[in-house]
Amino acid sequence: MDGSGPFLILEQNSGDSMLLQVDDDYWGWGITCQRPSYDYLSVKFYSESSVMMIDYENGLLDACLGLGVSETGLITSGGEAHSNLKIVSSGNYTVICLPAYNEAFSDPRVREAISCAIDTDSAAKIAYGALGITMDAYVSSMAPYRKEYQTNRYDPERARGLLREAGYEDGELELYTVVSSNDSASVTLGELVQAYLDEVGVKLTVESYDFPTAIQLQRNGSVDLCICTFYTMNSDISGCFIQLPEGSYNQAAWLTQLDARLDAKLKEGRYTDSDEAAGQAYDWVQDWLYENMWYLPVVEYNTAFICRDYVDDSGFDNLMHARDIRNLDLLPTESPALS
Secondary structure, three states: OOOOOOEEEEEEEOOOEEEEEEOOOOOOEOOOEOOOOOOEEEEEOOOOHHHHHHHHHOOOOOEEEOOOHHHHHHHHHHOOOOEEEEEEEEEEEEEEEOOOOOHHHHOHHHHHHHHHHOOHHHHHHHHHHHHEEEOOOOOOOOOOOOOOOOOOOOOHHHHHHHHHHOOOOOOOEEEEEEEEOOOHHHHHHHHHHHHHHHHOOEEEEEEEEOHHHHHHHHHOOOOOOEEEEEEOEOOEHHHHOOOOOOOOOOHHHOOHHHOHHHHHHHHHHHHOOOHHHHHHHHHHHHHHHHHHOOEEEEEEEEEEEEEEHHHHOOOHHHHOOOOOOOEEEEOOOOOOOOO
């Protein structure tokens, strides 16, 4: 709601731009962040981060949020004059879900074979570059009660052997997935997963769609293998598992119907008043995920922003929790004329 955060909305042009005023009465000043030195914030929205960076390079913007993998890579390798690049944790991470509705995955040998077929560490580095962190857990680094595991089980020879034991010869196991064409990292990751699986004799068909179409196909159970994003909500581990209960918005991630104990432990961890009980419950959940291999953690990815030297002095970086603000143009303290 307008007025509940650090800014007041003065003007809004849907899908194009927004004019905000710093709210002097915001409750969080001095608690969650410091009040910035500027009074007004002009926000411009972009559908392509590459176009946003062109405007930044041409001096039309003072700061940019949500840089893409390629833009971040170019800046880290070549720099940008009189600018500072900052990479901060987003709490988001990408996993490969093996949907329980796919009969092939009811065989634990097939699930393990998929796990052994994919070099998740290399895939994370190639697809996400400077924004990616290889994962050694089933939740993000921001989550409490996090346990570490050897999640990268890459062993293609073992994968081939497991598939043969499960009755699949080369080319007999065929899978289908979709990725968002709007996200170059997701497209690259899909291609890498396809190549890894092809190496062990599994045929994966990958199709690209615009984001709304891709996400709907994933959520309604139209894919055999789901490359999707999990979130850490307010540093709460229960947010990392919000897609797992049956009836959640992503059918490909439903796991609680497989084991009543999993559902019980998720609820216990979320609703108990005891930190010790919550820790024990979430330990059990993470051990269960590691042992059963229904999903593969791939990469925890950061978000990057770049700003002019003078923006750092404004306190802008203290407002990174205001995640809805993507691209920024700082204005002088005088109130601008509104149309």
